[in-house]
Amino acid sequence: MEPRYLSDEHKAFREALRTHIQRHITPHALDWEEQRKVPREAWLAMGRAGFLCPWIEPQYGGSGADFGYSAILREEMVRSGSPGLSEGAAVHADIAAPYVERLGTPEQKKRWLPGCVSGEIIAALGMSEPDAGSDVAGIRTTAVRDGDHYVVNGQKIFITNGMNCDIIILAVRTTSPGGTEVRHGGLSLLVVEAGTPGFVKHRQLDKMGLHGQDTAELFFEDCRVPVANLLGEEGRGFKYLMQNLQRERLIVAIGGQAYAEWMLEKTISYTKTRKAFGKSIASFQHNAFKLAEMATEVAIGRAFIDLLIDDFVEGKRDLTTEVSMAKWWTTEKANQIAYQCVQLHGGYGYMREFEICRDYCDVRAMPIYAGSNEIMKQIIARRMGLEE
Numbered sequence: 001m002e003p004r005y006l007s008d009e010h011k012a013f014r015e016a017l018r019t020h021i022q023r024h025i026t027p028h029a030l031d032w033e034e035q036r037k038v039p040r041e042a043w044l045a046m047g048r049a050g051f052l053c054p055w056i057e058p059q060y061g062g063s064g065a066d067f068g069y070s071a072i073l074r075e076e077m078v079r080s081g082s083p084g085l086s087e088g089a090a091v092h093a094d095i096a097a098p099y100v101e102r103l104g105t106p107e108q109k110k111r112w113l114p115g116c117v118s119g120e121i122i123a124a125l126g127m128s129e130p131d132a133g134s135d136v137a138g139i140r141t142t143a144v145r146d147g148d149h150y151v152v153n154g155q156k157i158f159i160t161n162g163m164n165c166d167i168i169i170l171a172v173r174t175t176s177p178g179g180t181e182v183r184h185g186g187l188s189l190l191v192v193e194a195g196t197p198g199f200v201k202h203r204q205l206d207k208m209g210l211h212g213q214d215t216a217e218l219f220f221e222d223c224r225v226p227v228a229n230l231l232g233e234e235g236r237g238f239k240y241l242m243q244n245l246q247r248e249r250l251i252v253a254i255g256g257q258a259y260a261e262w263m264l265e266k267t268i269s270y271t272k273t274r275k276a277f278g279k280s281i282a283s284f285q286h287n288a289f290k291l292a293e294m295a296t297e298v299a300i301g302r303a304f305i306d307l308l309i310d311d312f313v314e315g316k317r318d319l320t321t322e323v324s325m326a327k328w329w330t331t332e333k334a335n336q337i338a339y340q341c342v343q344l345h346g347g348y349g350y351m352r353e354f355e356i357c358r359d360y361c362d363v364r365a366m367p368i369y370a371g372s373n374e375i376m377k378q379i380i381a382r383r384m385g386l387e388e
Helices: 008-024 026-035 040-048 067-078 083-103 106-118 180-185 237-273 285-313 320-350 355-365 373-383
Strands: 123-126 142-146 149-160 167-173 187-193 199-204 215-226
Touching: 008 026, 008 040, 008 067, 026 083, 040 083, 040 106, 067 083, 067 237, 067 285, 083 106, 083 123, 083 149, 083 167, 083 187, 083 237, 123 149, 142 167, 149 167, 149 187, 167 215, 167 237, 187 215, 187 237, 237 285, 237 320, 237 355, 285 320, 320 355, 320 373
Parallel strands: 123 167
Antiparallel strands: 142 149, 149 215, 167 187, 199 215
């Protein structure tokens, strides 16, 4: 059964996106992985075609589309063969840019959102630090008011789009850390533009997978950011981050589901044609059962994800429990399926020239980012009344 949100317009959008991917992304994807960089032209091409931030209001260059279009983008980009552009675009369009749209003044929106739609501006989100990953309230990067500027000092790490970004939505501490109330109440969000003196893009990190997607370590050394770049109200950053995490974690969950489906499809095709002992690998009972189990798990995940997308499109406010469940379930399942699919590919599954090998490395990050899966289970337990 099709999800409720899927209209004829959504289907036409999906077909247009698939055509764009086949012509402009997949033929270059492996080169981008080897170069460990997606060229700006790929972003601009997506922007020209209307595939970046379609949900942004028309007055700022978007189409005013609903979240269903974001879900389609996430699913189809996973299948593009370019995890670098897939993950980078997801962070840009559905994790970082929404802060500007939701919290920005009309002047701020006019300044940054049209570029986010066109691909002329690449956005990043600066939350994680060496000592503050899932513990957002532990952020130590400071922003001290000095006249019409904040003076920012600190370090961020594991930042997607960090090297290529033109703006970064930076979580900073505008009050001194102390008790629980201050820990959560002292955070603010600043938009820092690339090229600002003191904003140092230190290095691109060397990761297990996702090689085409730049992940950076950043430093802020007496970086003077105009007070006019404050998003929302000072001191309310923690609340803003928690509000947006529903969308962020749903985007990650959709990606986990899409990866699981894509890896399974490729593996079924491979095992039907690969012969051993005179018959296809898929026809061996053990292998057939493995494939049947994975197909069942993927179908269960799809039903849950489609339900959540429907609810999110319809504006249901509190999906924290369900989104936390989906994030840990689909990303864990993607990793389990990756393991089985590599095994079913045999020795070829261990070769990076085969997509399944690269998939195996790429999906390993998913249970870690956007809040580790252990944190997801803690959130679920708390909302079940299981923690004192």
